[in-house]
Amino acid sequence: MKNCLFLSIILVGMLFVSAASLQTAFAERGEEYEHQDEARGGEENEARGGEENEAFEETGKSIGWGTAAAMAGAAVLFPLRRSSKRLLQRFPRHKAQIVFLLKRAGSWHIAMGVAALLFGAGHGVLMYIGEGELEARDWIGVGAVGFMAVGAIAGGQLARKKAQGLRFVHMGLLLAASAGALLHIALS
Ligand code: HEM
Numbered sequence: 001m002k003n004c005l006f007l008s009i010i011l012v013g014m015l016f017v018s019a020a021s022l023q024t025a026f027a028e029r030g031e032e033y034e035h036q037d038e039a040r041g042g043e044e045n046e047a048r049g050g051e052e053n054e055a056f057e058e059t060g061k062s063i064g065w066g067t068a069a070a071m072a073g074a075a076v077l078f079p080l081r082r083s084s085k086r087l088l089q090r091f092p093r094h095k096a097q098i099v100f101l102l103k104r105a106g107s108w109h110i111a112m113g114v115a116a117l118l119f120g121a122g123h124g125v126l127m128y129i130g131e132g133e134l135e136a137r138d139w140i141g142v143g144a145v146g147f148m149a150v151g152a153i154a155g156g157q158l159a160r161k162k163a164q165g166l167r168f169v170h171m172g173l174l175l176a177a178s179a180g181a182l183l184h185i186a187l188s
């Protein structure tokens with residue numbers, strides 16, 4: 001229940017960001033048209049199409065950052081768990097907060113992961129509509145989403161049965177997805 005709530009909050013947040021960028025893109029377009037004369041030739045229609053694509057791209061870009069943020073939010077479980085002993089030794093007076101953080105990271109992990117997958121796919125589709133073609137950089141992104149999708153299946157199994165092999169597969173696939181995503185962002 002808490003996970004659903006959290007996922008809804010992220011989704012609504014992203015919807016706001018997307019709506020804001022769509023709004024900006026269309027508002028810019030509207031302003032431009034105000035300054036144009038009445039005649040509506042073929043060339044202008046073409047230009048309008050171009051700007052519509054730009055709106056898809058701008059929306060897609062914000063969802064791209066949403067994907068990166070959700071991935072980071074899911075991945076934080078790993079360094080937190082690894083450093084938990086050291087953190088507790090170093091800050092014994094903050095034990096309650098550290099335990100709270102660890103529990104939260106654990107219970108939000110799947111919601112963050114699912115959000116990352118949905119955003120990644122949505123971002124890819126919007127960027128494709130916006131750009132109309134896929135370059136090498138984009139294929140790296142497609143690969144990252146692919147690894148994430150297969151990794152999510154392993155994650156689903158892991159949620160039902162805590163097996164070391166499954167954890168290894170899940171982490172390996174998501175490490176590959178994260179490396180792909182970082183390369184993709186670096187090339188953008
Ligand atoms: C895990 C998957 C992915 C992540 C984390 C990701 C993230 C990002 C980010 C953060 C940007 C920069 C946006 C900006 O410039 O403000 C970006 C750009 C872009 N992404 Fe992705 N992306 C992913 C997958 C994909 C996929 C699957 C596609 C295509 C099918 C794609 C196509 C693009 C394109 C075309 C750009 C624009 C580059 C530019 O114009 O500079 N991405 N992505």
Ligand code: HEM
Pocket residue numbers: 070071072074075077078081082106109110112113114116117148151152155156158159160162170171174178
């Ligand atoms: C897409 C949906 C996802 C599902 C269903 C999922 C599910 C799971 C589950 C059930 C665990 C075991 C947690 C536990 O031991 O209590 C786990 C661990 C882990 N997941 Fe995911 N996950 C998903 C996405 C992600 C993403 C996007 C990342 C990173 C980018 C990620 C990275 C990890 C790591 C590093 C661990 C191991 C944490 C540790 O034990 O130290 N997962 N995942």
